[in-house]
Amino acid sequence: MQQIPPSGPPKLPVLGNLYQLGALPHQSLWQLAKNYGPVMQFHFGQIPAVIISSPEAAKEVMKVHDHASCSRPSLAGTRRLTYNYLDVGFSPYGDNWRFMRKMIILELFSLKRVKAFWFVREEEVGLLIDSISEISASASTLNLTAKCYSLTANITFRMSFGFNYHGSDFDKGRIERVLHELDTFYGQIIDEHLKPGRERAEEDMIDVLLAIEKEQSQLHAGIDTAALTVNSAMADLLANPRMMKKAQDEVRGRVGEKGRVTEDDVENLEYLKLVIKETLRLRPPAPLLLPREASSHLKISRYDIPPKTMIYVNAWGMGRDPNYWKNADKFIPERICPAINMGIITVEIVLANLLYCFDLKLPNGMKAEDMTMEEKSGVSLTVARKEPLLLVPVNWLNKTEEEKPKSISKSIALLKDCISKRDFTILDPQMALPDVPAIWLLILLLLPLVVLIIRNKINLSGRKSSNLQKLPPPGPPKLPILGNLYQLGAHPHQSLWQLAKKYGPVMQFHFGRIPAVIISSPKAAKEVMRVHDLASCSRPSLAGTRRLSYNYLDVAFSPYGDNWRFMRKMFILELFSLKRTKAFRFVREEEVGLLIDSISEISASASTVDLTEKCYSLTGNITFRMTFGYNYNWSDFDKGRFHELVHEAEVVSGTISGEECFPRPFSWIVGKFNGHQARIERVFHELDTFYERIIDEHLKPGREGAEEDMINVMLAIEKEQYQLLGSKSRFRRENIKAVFLNLFIGGIDTAAMTVNWAMAELLANPRLMKKTQDEVRDIVGEKGRVTEDDLENLQYLKLVIKETLRFHPPAPLLLPREVSSHLKISGYDIPPKTMIYINAWGMGRDPKYWKNADKFMPERFAESSLDFKGQDFEYVPFGAGRRICPAINMGITTVEIALANLLYCFDWKLPNGMKAEDMTMEEKSGVRITVDRKEPLLLIPVNWRNK
């Protein structure tokens, strides 16, 4: 039978058709396809290829003959870099590819996993917005292209390796170079599968483009493609101010004054999604997709394609073909059918935040119409803009209400939108408006506008009068010098909760002369920690924290600003990444083992154990060892004194001193007599001497074989920063010492208290104790110890811990925040410099949100999706927003492994014939950050395995 090869341009003996490939191969191939047809033969030197340039032919390749055309050509570079095709992107069709692709789809990029990384995306986008805000504050020019690359690289790197490479000791320049080289080297990429059941060519095309983006973001090229898409979308919006306005109106209208766009909001941003889809049509990041290879003989549009032929699909050309797209070369997001779900979450969240937070202007008086959309030339998998996108950002959130466009302009946009929709209907006849005379149409459109104007006027006049009169939150009456201090009982969070019942969930309270607001409802807490997070996430300046944190060089007490951002990033990426948490597993397991051994000895002599003391000792040992590389029992440190010191440091940090509370001369008198300042100085000097000694020990040569610890990580960062920035380095010796305080105060008491409270509650509820022990013993069997591998199966134990954190949050008022600019919370005005306390303890016990709120019932969490990750504001034991505890994983794992082993290894009895119902749950009194049981837990352990 006669074979019909596709036609193509004439080829030269050695070069084949390479001489016809211009600076932009996808464009040259598109021009050639106009002469030679949508299935065109093309020789890359000796290698035969077919270029597909119509949706019909693309459908034949990628749908009808998908199976026979979904292999990949074998190229020397891809073979070497993929360890002989052990990957997904370049592997030929076969068992390995099927297995690896399944693994990628089901394990690495399942919807669940993609969602689970929300915090990485939101945090990195937050850092990007903060850094652009700084540029905007100095009215400088921003290189958006560079920022987009850096952001998507950070996200991809962090999701892949658990840390941000900018915060690591890798050579960043080299990483970026390698990624770029890889990208250029591969030449062309992408694997695509058309979704079944799409009839219209447009939708097929969009699916192709979307699939490219999705797949790309799963592979290494995710860095480039997401950045390119954001960059192209911004460039097109800047060149089309009407669309820019429409996209910004939508995002700002939906998100309101919250300060940031979160992934929850993205779902509702319809127009934004259309913008991204239109960007992918007009500027697909990988214009020729990834090359395919025919594995058996194929017939495409009656042409014969022999095996081993490479197949390129020109997505770029098809996206601009006037046969399929009206005004094909124009950027018109409205043309796109909104029904297709995209899920390109990285692109969505970045673009939404950029549009929301900033008004972006072109530099040097450049106008929208001066913008060019030229592409970078060269053979590369992805194609970027030729010029980087240089812009001047103006922080929209800093604009006053008057500067922001009023809702009237929204109405005009709405009207314009409606009119433009008539244009849109031409593309989609099903949605055509009935053919009514134009005047009626105009009246119909103007009617809601008139109503809007009237409503707007009423709102404006209302707002004007309310602006004049500030409305402070209600609160209990205050005395002249004391303020409301006289109303603070022995348990401040309890007194404040009682007062809130009378004065409401946003309550004013004066600590002497210091104004504070106490938040006691999830709604108000959400307003503070989500909507106004940025304006309320600073920390107050207090004498104790200032001194002990070396003038705020730490994370926990540092006010919002450069230092805090840098230190928090270091904390999260270096000290408490998932990887580091896992690496310290041996420390936790070994220390818990030592605890169990020591309790076993007590149990052998049937004596009583002070479990509270044991819990503190355990978390102290773990924290000490993770920080300094050894257990302090092995050193000559005075362990008792060290504990006292940490304890004193916490009291000093949690207290507002008399000098701060009272106006002069009272402050002077109080300061003179209460000795607060002297105490701060004493604690500071003792701690500082201790730190110096430990650091000196670590700097001594010959510690190579020692355990990995956090001090070494920080000393390495100090060295690196010094080498990079010299005396301008942000990370100095004082930063390291300041972080120690955070590690001790944050790590020791909180986890110990949680174990302590959980044990107390279980002892008071023998049924729950039995249920928890049965679970642990069933699952762990006769192994002798619970290891961290067992933890994920201990579902009931997890519920017990969740319920403990609801009922006894270790930091009942979290850490105080301070407002940095004027805020409105639930209609009340809160001026800058006001302290904000969130009553997590009260909200966790509010019967409005919890059934049988005053009962310890772990089962309540079995059916509920409530979690402590800062999304559910009635349950915030770790805080929420920017200041959320950065060590949740480490804290929870420590509590789980300790509690599981205590319950597994021993049965616990109350001493002196005490019964479960005799147990009290009274709290220790005093003004402190954390609150434990009043009485230590004295118990008789009985070794279960000896029974």
Ligand code: HEM
């Ligand atoms: C069960 C264990 C833990 C609980 C319940 C807990 C709770 C909290 C709470 C309530 C906050 C204040 C959040 C806010 O202001 O909104 C916080 C902040 C913090 N926690 Fe934790 N924490 C725990 C474990 C840890 C551990 C193990 C460490 C480190 C060793 C740690 C270090 C910190 C730091 C540094 C901050 C300050 C973050 C900032 O201001 O940016 N925490 N934690």
